[in-house]
Amino acid sequence: MKEILDNKIEQTERPDQIDRREFIIQVGEIGLTTLATYFSLLLKDAYAERTPEFLINFQKAYEDHIYRKEGNYLILRNGTRIQINDNIKKTPEQKLENADLEDQMLLPYYGGDYVQKNWQSLTPDYDPGRIRCQKFFSSIYGSSPSEVSSKLVTLTWPFKTAENKHLKITTVNNVDKQLKEVLSELQQLIAQKPHFRKYLENIAGSFNYRKIKNSNQLSPHSWGIAIDINATPYGDYWLWNSDKNSQYENQIPIEIVKIFEKYGFIWGENWMHYDTMHFEFRPELLPNYKKIK
Numbered sequence: 001m002k003e004i005l006d007n008k009i010e011q012t013e014r015p016d017q018i019d020r021r022e023f024i025i026q027v028g029e030i031g032l033t034t035l036a037t038y039f040s041l042l043l044k045d046a047y048a049e050r051t052p053e054f055l056i057n058f059q060k061a062y063e064d065h066i067y068r069k070e071g072n073y074l075i076l077r078n079g080t081r082i083q084i085n086d087n088i089k090k091t092p093e094q095k096l097e098n099a100d101l102e103d104q105m106l107l108p109y110y111g112g113d114y115v116q117k118n119w120q121s122l123t124p125d126y127d128p129g130r131i132r133c134q135k136f137f138s139s140i141y142g143s144s145p146s147e148v149s150s151k152l153v154t155l156t157w158p159f160k161t162a163e164n165k166h167l168k169i170t171t172v173n174n175v176d177k178q179l180k181e182v183l184s185e186l187q188q189l190i191a192q193k194p195h196f197r198k199y200l201e202n203i204a205g206s207f208n209y210r211k212i213k214n215s216n217q218l219s220p221h222s223w224g225i226a227i228d229i230n231a232t233p234y235g236d237y238w239l240w241n242s243d244k245n246s247q248y249e250n251q252i253p254i255e256i257v258k259i260f261e262k263y264g265f266i267w268g269e270n271w272m273h274y275d276t277m278h279f280e281f282r283p284e285l286l287p288n289y290k291k292i293k
């Protein structure tokens, strides 16, 4: 714009050709036209490049790892290119086995005991968070047992009465710090409601580099982002139910769940393929979670 204005000034600064008032009007018009064109181009670009909401939540949740968006790819700071949408139409099983970011973020996570309350109206594949883009998680948390292990710390689980009171959790994304806050609030809850301790006593596992049962995909326990609070007798898992389509009675108190969700951990109850002992750090599905710096 400055160039155009400069040219115009050069052309019009001969006092014998144009009076000063007309000059100001002309320059003003050129300025306004140029500004209008500039902003209309900006708007056009913004429209063409409009970022879907799921990607905004995703980028916000993992901002420390994402360098930039390049067309249909997210470029991570470590150089990995993650495809946003592969445009392949998939069955629910295919999404589990070969998810892109769009598949991962397709279903909204509402939290609490949403699946219990809405069981009759939900489709069998309503599993927000159970679909995971493996390449992304392996890229940021580690792609081998030794790589993941190098980023783990050991935390003490304060509710366990047996000898082995430790669990391993990743330090990536401050997941260990997020979990420490969860533990602190859970301790406060137990102080008020001691009868809740039984749901937390027999922690069933945290880091474990393994595939999901009946699947070729890595379990989120492989990346040190998941913990199982109590498998028996208070946890319910869809594969343990002899009738896979029947509803179950959740046993985990919602007060415990709310504390995990507050710090970015989703709960496996929110899947039709339920797993009520399971909590997993997935801040992209809880955009208002409390982030510890």
Ligand SMILES: [Zn+2]
Residues within 6 Å of the ligand: 221, 226, 227, 228, 275, 277, 278, 279
């Ligand atoms: Zn689990």
